[in-house]
Amino acid sequence: MSTRRTLLVAGAATAAGVAVPAPARATAPDRELRRILKEIDPVRIEAIVRRLVSFGTRHTLSSQDDPVRGIGAARDWILAELQRHAAASGGRMTVELQSFIQPVSPRIPAPTRITNVIATLRGSVTPERIYVVTGHYDSRVTDVMDAVKDAPGADDDASGVAVIMELARVLATRAPESTLVFAAVAGEEQGLYGSDHMAQRYRDAGADIQAMFSNDIVGTGDAHDGTRDDPRTVRLFVEGVPTSETTAEANTRRSVGGENDGPSRQLGRFVKDVEPAGMDVRVVWRRDRYLRGSDHISFLLRGYPAARFTEPRENFDHEHQDVRVENGIQYGDLPEFCDFAYIARVARVNATALWSLAQAPGTPKGVVVDTTQLTNATTLRWQVGTEPDLAGYEVVWRETTAPDWQHSLPVGKVGTVTVDLSKDNVFFGVRAVDTTGHRSPVAAPRPAG
Ligand SMILES: [Zn+2]
Numbered sequence: 290m291s292t293r294r295t296l297l298v299a300g301a302a303t304a305a306g307v308a309v310p311a312p313a314r315a316t317a318p319d320r321e322l323r324r325i326l327k328e329i330d331p332v333r334i335e336a337i338v339r340r341l342v343s344f345g346t347r348h349t350l351s352s353q354d355d356p357v358r359g360i361g362a363a364r365d366w367i368l369a370e371l372q373r374h375a376a377a378s379g380g381r382m383t384v385e386l387q388s389f390i391q392p393v394s395p396r397i398p399a400p401t402r403i404t405n406v407i408a409t410l411r412g413s414v415t416p417e418r419i420y421v422v423t424g425h426y427d428s429r430v431t432d433v434m435d436a437v438k439d440a441p442g443a444d445d446d447a448s449g450v451a452v453i454m455e456l457a458r459v460l461a462t463r464a465p466e467s468t469l470v471f472a473a474v475a476g477e478e479q480g481l482y483g484s485d486h487m488a489q490r491y492r493d494a495g496a497d498i499q500a501m502f503s504n505d506i507v508g509t510g511d512a513h514d515g516t517r518d519d520p521r522t523v524r525l526f527v528e529g530v531p532t533s534e535t536t537a538e539a540n541t542r543r544s545v546g547g548e549n550d551g552p553s554r555q556l557g558r559f560v561k562d563v564e565p566a567g568m569d570v571r572v573v574w575r576r577d578r579y580l581r582g583s584d585h586i587s588f589l590l591r592g593y594p595a596a597r598f599t600e601p602r603e604n605f606d607h608e609h610q611d612v613r614v615e616n617g618i619q620y621g622d623l624p625e626f627c628d629f630a631y632i633a634r635v636a637r638v639n640a641t642a643l644w645s646l647a648q649a650p651g652t653p654k655g656v657v658v659d660t661t662q663l664t665n666a667t668t669l670r671w672q673v674g675t676e677p678d679l680a681g682y683e684v685v686w687r688e689t690t691a692p693d694w695q696h697s698l699p700v701g702k703v704g705t706v707t708v709d710l711s712k713d714n715v716f717f718g719v720r721a722v723d724t725t726g727h728r729s730p731v732a733a734p735r736p737a738g
Pocket of ligand 1 (some may be wrong): 425445446476505506
């Protein structure tokens with residue numbers, strides 16, 4: 290597109306009439322999404338969690354060929370279930386075991402096969418654009434090297450695996466425009482090894498992953514510690530300064546800011562914008578909690594936007610603990626501490642985010658702000674996308690001290706626009722809109738001079 294536009298905007302505070310306030314929701318839920326949310330079933334989620342617990346332990350170093358106990362039995366059961374869902378997909382969903390040998394590492398005493406179970410639902414319009422959701426099916430007890438004791442891992446992280454398996458079941462019969470990947474990864478407790486391998490395979494293939502979500506410890510809003518149940522909140526951890534930031538990017542950030550505008554922060558704003566009714570996504574501006582991590586870090590390391598869902602308040606007696614009673618206190622990650630209706634609500638948050646991402650145009654690429662000369666106007670440029678239902682773009686901006694976008698300005702299907710507002714005074718972004726009003730996540734511009 291060679292069309293150039295100059296839009297006169299009198300200033301953020303007096304922009305009414307030209308620019309409009311950024312909408313509270315980026316996208317209204319469509320009929321198909323409402324049906325998807327209805328089909329997510331807490332009874333099936335409970336059955337998945339209890340089945341995963343029934344393998345005794347799913348420790349990464351436990352048996353890989355015992356048909357009843359250990360991580361191998363869990364792997365084979367997850368595979369069979371996902372294959373059953375794929376059979377209902379009309380050929381759109383494929384399921385694979387992605388295996389590799391993890392060499393000796395701090396928590397891997399001998400070379401060990403680690404296997405991710407991955408279901409890929411190919412997009413019907415833009416299959417090259419990919420959104421990934423994971424839970425980890427390995428589990429642990431107090432001693433992270435103990436592969437023998439019962440390690441039920443109901444909350445950590447059968448809950449997250451139940452989310453991805455239920456999403457795979459419900460979405461297998463749909464035809465999202467972009468590709469969705471539902472993965473049960475392993476080796477998380479030993480060092481994020483399964484997701485690390487998976488993310489690197491994608492990186493090596495040049496895969497265009499535009500968002501990744503780890504669901505890890507999403508079992509309950511009730512911490513069972515005397516505090517109030519918080520059944521309608523899920524935390525979403527999103528980093529600020531990108532884990533993969535280059536030296537050049539760091540220099541720009543030190544000069545003109547942007548620590549709050551990385552791709553993961555934009556993803557966090559998007560998820561909050563589309564959160565389903567009855568659930569509050571509490572976005573936390575951190576990569577993860579103190580002393581903790583999860584599989585989203587493997588994707589952040591490769592430069593992919595990624596975030597982690599987790600319950601609002603944890604009970605550490607129920608995570609990474611030998612199952613035992615001590616001084617009348619029950620320790621251990623048992624299914625009795627899970628709330629299956631809560632896990633279903635978290636699955637609905639994921640479904641809404643994934644469906645909204647897959648149906649919207651991709652996040653704009655190559656977005657730059659022109660810095661070739663000193664001027665009080667702002668010229669933005671980007672690559673015009675090729676989606677057949679692409680309607681155009683919106684420029685968004687906010688005060689530098691504001692957390693979220695405050696104004697949006699439709700600019701049409703163009704690849705450049707000049708706005709009469711100083712790039713020195715506000716933060717800008719660009720997002721794409723399709724003909725039915727689905728909006729993409731925002732991309733913040735890099736300087737180009
Ligand atoms: Zn975990």
